[in-house]
């Protein structure tokens with residue numbers, strides 16, 4: 001097993017590498033998913049009661065499900081149906097610019113790519129399908145019975161792909177890096193940008209276990225680190 005790499009060193013360049021990515025606000029922006037879900041709920045309401053609430057829901061800053069129920073004339077008990085519409089819609093989302101090219105470059109280099117994400121199995125797999133990533137091994141908390149900061153998903157990756165140098169690229173310093181740091185992974189915070197839903201940069205980390213080994217501002221800089229840097233200062 002690799003020793004902890006919080007010092008910023010990178011594993012030897014000739015070691016086989018397993019690069020694991022978080023999904024929400026790392027590979028794509030969750031704000032895009034929220035907008036897509038609101039359009040799906042608006043579509044259901046249009047189909048059932050014939051009114052168009054799309055703009056109202058898109059403009060709603062907080063509980064758009066309650067607003068949708070009220071405006072559609074549905075009882076409060078119908079909220080569950082709208083929530084499941086949101087969770088089960090096929091999302092209109094795309095990978096962040098530069099991410100697909102990075103995946104291609106990592107694969108060409110011989111790196112293995114995986115995804116570890118918290119969330120519902122069906123919801124997260126619909127996102128993977130929409131992003132064209134169903135072929136990537138994905139470790140989803142509902143399927144594993146453990147959410148971050150649990151190390152379970154990270155341990156499962158190490159069991160499935162032994163003898164590798166492991167990396168985790170993610171956005172949330174409240175929960176994402178505790179598990180992989182404890183297992184000696186190289187951890188990288190990738191800034192999700194100002195539109196992120198649950199922004200948690202490294203300066204909110206409360207203790208060493210939360211802190212990423214590297215903080216990266218852009219996908220271009222992430223590519224530079226993963227593809228070109230042998231050792232970090």
Ligand SMILES: [Mg+2]
Nearest residue numbers: 022024025171
């Ligand atoms: Mg995330």
